[in-house]
Amino acid sequence: MRQDINWGKLGFHYTEPDYIVRAAYHDGAWEEPYATQDKYLHLHVSATCLQYGQEAFEGLKAFRGVDDKIRIFRWRENAKRMAKSAEGLFMAPVPEELFGKAIRLALEKNLELVPPYGTGATLYFRPLLIGTTPRLGVGPGRDFEFIVIPSPIGPYYPGKFHCTTFLVNRYVDRAAPYGTGQFKVGGNYASSFRATEAAHMMGCDCLFLDAKQHKFIDECSAANFIGIKGNEYLTPRSTAILPSITNDSLMTLAREMGMKVTRRRIPLEELAQMSEAAACGTACVISPIDKVVDTEKNNVYTFGDEPGPVLSRLYHALKDIQYGRAEDKHGWTEVFEI
Numbered sequence: 001m002r003q004d005i006n007w008g009k010l011g012f013h014y015t016e017p018d019y020i021v022r023a024a025y026h027d028g029a030w031e032e033p034y035a036t037q038d039k040y041l042h043l044h045v046s047a048t049c050l051q052y053g054q055e056a057f058e059g060l061k062a063f064r065g066v067d068d069k070i071r072i073f074r075w076r077e078n079a080k081r082m083a084k085s086a087e088g089l090f091m092a093p094v095p096e097e098l099f100g101k102a103i104r105l106a107l108e109k110n111l112e113l114v115p116p117y118g119t120g121a122t123l124y125f126r127p128l129l130i131g132t133t134p135r136l137g138v139g140p141g142r143d144f145e146f147i148v149i150p151s152p153i154g155p156y157y158p159g160k161f162h163c164t165t166f167l168v169n170r171y172v173d174r175a176a177p178y179g180t181g182q183f184k185v186g187g188n189y190a191s192s193f194r195a196t197e198a199a200h201m202m203g204c205d206c207l208f209l210d211a212k213q214h215k216f217i218d219e220c221s222a223a224n225f226i227g228i229k230g231n232e233y234l235t236p237r238s239t240a241i242l243p244s245i246t247n248d249s250l251m252t253l254a255r256e257m258g259m260k261v262t263r264r265r266i267p268l269e270e271l272a273q274m275s276e277a278a279a280c281g282t283a284c285v286i287s288p289i290d291k292v293v294d295t296e297k298n299n300v301y302t303f304g305d306e307p308g309p310v311l312s313r314l315y316h317a318l319k320d321i322q323y324g325r326a327e328d329k330h331g332w333t334e335v336f337e338i
């Protein structure tokens with residue numbers, strides 16, 4: 001393990017890895033993934049990723065467990081989601097086995113960067129798929145590059161698991177009902193920066209509503225929304241949101257805890273009937289919400305300053321699986337054999 005990194009002090013920022021992994025697609029075929037120390041691309045200025053945003057990405061983690069084993073969490077789900085994003089942007093999908101091979105190679109070549117157990121830090125992988133064909137006429141490319149960028153990152157919450165305030169946003173739509181919101185593509189994030197940065201300037205995060213009516217909760221800036229109402233786990237159904245792998249895992253755990261799990265359209269006003277609310281995603285697992293502020297309607301929905309009992313239980317249940325402290329009944333983790 002690298003001695004020059006203060007693992008306990010790593011923030012949620014990029015740390016240069018030793019190696020990245022790359023594989024190119026030309027003439028209808030993928031090459032074998034290979035590791036390289038070169039972090040720069042020799043990319044044509046007219047590449048479709050630069051000209052027309054033909055780009056998709058993913059995010060997943062490897063955890064060093066209580067038993068010192070390294071576990072990669074649900075990488076096949078990320079591979080499947082990236083294949084859907086590729087389809088959505090007219091790109092060649094990365095075959096699942098190639099995706100897995102590239103993740104394992106990135107891990108093997110950066111083993112020194114897997115943070116020690118107990119620091120809360122993990123090795124994050126950022127798979128990236130870009131169109132590389134030079135094109136001036138509007139249209140998709142035929143050549144692609146798949147890249148896996150690993151980076152050790154600190155815990156989302158250094159110290160205590162704490163709450164965030166969300167601002168309801170009605171002036172920037174993240175994604176149209178049948179647009180690209182269901183895909184993990186860069187354009188969705190660039191188009192939400194105006195809203196997310198404005199919210200960050202006020203010390204908050206941004207809650208996106210459905211773009212058609214601004215009536216139903218879509219999702220949080222880079223996370224799905226979950227609410228607890230009695231014994232019910234509620235999460236939005238929408239064609240404009242990313243199918244979160246964390247949310248899927250938490251729904252399974254909630255069912256196992258005897259909760260009713262419902263995925264449906266959730267009117268913003270229904271927040272008033274919820275006892276707990278949170279954002280969920282790979283980065284934080286669960287980010288509890290203390291308040292949702294609707295400045296336009298002069299309304300504030302409050303959930304208390306401390307993370308609630310149901311969400312705390314779900315948070316710890318998932319983290320226990322990821323760190324090998326609890327049985328992985330669903331086969332969500334792949335132990336990396338060194």
Ligand SMILES: Cc1ncc(COP(=O)(O)O)c(C=O)c1O
Nearest residue numbers: 222223224242244245246281282
């Ligand atoms: C827009 C958006 N929604 C939801 C999520 C959560 O997805 P996951 O749990 O797979 O990380 C993310 C993060 O990947 C995201 O960017």
